[in-house]
Amino acid sequence: MNKLIFSTTLLSTLISTSSFAFEVYSNxxxxxxxxxxxxxxxxxxxANEVNPGDSSFEDISRARIYIDGATRVNDDVxxxxxxxxxxTSESNASDIENRYMFAGVATGFGAFSYGxxxxxxxxxxxxxxIMETFGGSAxxxxxxxxxxxxxxxxxxxxxxxxxTATANYIASDKDDNxxxxxxxxxxxxxxxxxxxxxxxxxxxxxxNNVDANQMNVVASYAVGDFYMGGIYVSGEIDNVDVDGYxxxxxxALDDVVFRYVYNNRDADxxxxxxYSGYEVDYHAIEGVYNVTNNFLGYAGYEFxxxxxxxxxxxxxxxxxxNF
Numbered sequence: 001m002n003k004l005i006f007s008t009t010l011l012s013t014l015i016s017t018s019s020f021a022f023e024v025y026s027n028x029x030x031x032x033x034x035x036x037x038x039x040x041x042x043x044x045x046x047a048n049e050v051n052p053g054d055s056s057f058e059d060i061s062r063a064r065i066y067i068d069g070a071t072r073v074n075d076d077v078x079x080x081x082x083x084x085x086x087x088t089s090e091s092n093a094s095d096i097e098n099r100y101m102f103a104g105v106a107t108g109f110g111a112f113s114y115g116x117x118x119x120x121x122x123x124x125x126x127x128x129x130i131m132e133t134f135g136g137s138a139x140x141x142x143x144x145x146x147x148x149x150x151x152x153x154x155x156x157x158x159x160x161x162x163x164t165a166t167a168n169y170i171a172s173d174k175d176d177n178x179x180x181x182x183x184x185x186x187x188x189x190x191x192x193x194x195x196x197x198x199x200x201x202x203x204x205x206x207x208n209n210v211d212a213n214q215m216n217v218v219a220s221y222a223v224g225d226f227y228m229g230g231i232y233v234s235g236e237i238d239n240v241d242v243d244g245y246x247x248x249x250x251x252a253l254d255d256v257v258f259r260y261v262y263n264n265r266d267a268d269x270x271x272x273x274x275y276s277g278y279e280v281d282y283h284a285i286e287g288v289y290n291v292t293n294n295f296l297g298y299a300g301y302e303f304x305x306x307x308x309x310x311x312x313x314x315x316x317x318x319x320x321x322n323f
Contacts, residue, residue: 020294020322021068029072036065041318047310061089061318064099070106078106080113099148110157117154118147120166120181124195127218127229128246131259133300133316134284138244138265141235142212144170144179144199162187170201176209177202183216191222193229203237210238225252233265242267244280257288259300281305294322 021035040061048058066084073079081103085096104113125145129136140146154168164187169180179201187193197216202209214235221228227250234243244265251258265280286300299317 021066022323031070033068034065035068035323036063037320037322038063039318039320041316041320043314043316045314046312047314049309059089060316063087066100076107080104080106080111082117102152102154104154110155113154115152116148116150117152119145119149119152119170119199120154120168120183121145121197121199121214121216122147123164123166123185124183124197124216124218125231127193127195127220128231128248128261130227130229130248130250131261131284131286131300132288132298132318132320133286134282134302134314135246135248135261135263137282138246138263138280139216139231139233141214141233141242141244141265142179142199142201142237143203144181144201144212145214145216145233162189172202174204174209177204179203179212185218193220194218205238208238212237226250237267240267240269255290257290259286259288260284279306296320 021033023031024034025032041059043058043060044056045058046056048054048056064084064086066082068080068082070078070080082100083098084100086099087096098116100116102113102115102117104111106112121144125136125139125147128139143149149168149170151171151173152168153171154166156164156166158164164185165183167180167182170178172178179199181197181199183195183197185193185195195216195218198214200213201211203212204210205212212235214233216231216233218229218231220230227248229248230246232243232245234241236242242265244263246264247262249260261284263280263282263284265278267278282302282304284300284302286298288296288298290296297317297319299315302314302316304311304313
């Protein structure tokens, strides 16, 4: 098997890159892609009126660019690197956020990488994180479960029969604040997927480093133009039980895609886990129109079930050009 192909296949499971990327350079041993997006978008909600004089309208436009490269060392080993940066409408010219930045080595025994990249659990949480606008709010109980983690060592192995195993270790810049995780996901050729994962470690809560762990269980099914997925998460933060779940569904009708999600997250002792902003309970719907294969428009609405102005319903819309 061509190990250059092998490494980029593994990389694609870690990062979703655009299929419209420009191939800067390619030969039998190396490949270098350049891609990104331009995405003007806005959000309308009373929750945006944080300070006196603020409007309910907020521009949240962004642009991204990524570089994706791989080189074959020999028949058994290849190396790869990936960078993804983002500039938002509120950024200064020099304020580019480094969303991803990692490099690694791929062999027939898996791929190992280090840098700013997703935890081992993101391959699971992506099952319900399907919207352009909302969603993906309830699955991360603890920080070690999240995407775009710095100082992150990741190992991924594609096992026969459609199973992908991923392990990661996050070495925090702060003392006694590391975390580690493991996930397994099975992807059946007929459209069914099932996965489990676990992450354990420490995270900052107030002035202390506390124990934090989380278990994930996911399932999805795709048939024709219809997709549905679900995730259940359960864990502990400083010995307080926390749990949540997400449900997602999508249906494609020619160039139009309709999506729905429900997100819910709760904790037994809200005060102890510094619960402000942690509780989640909303439905969301979204419509996407693919004008061309690399240009789309979308609009979504979030029906928030929580009380308070900060939890007001939201409308969000935008346009996206992929390159």
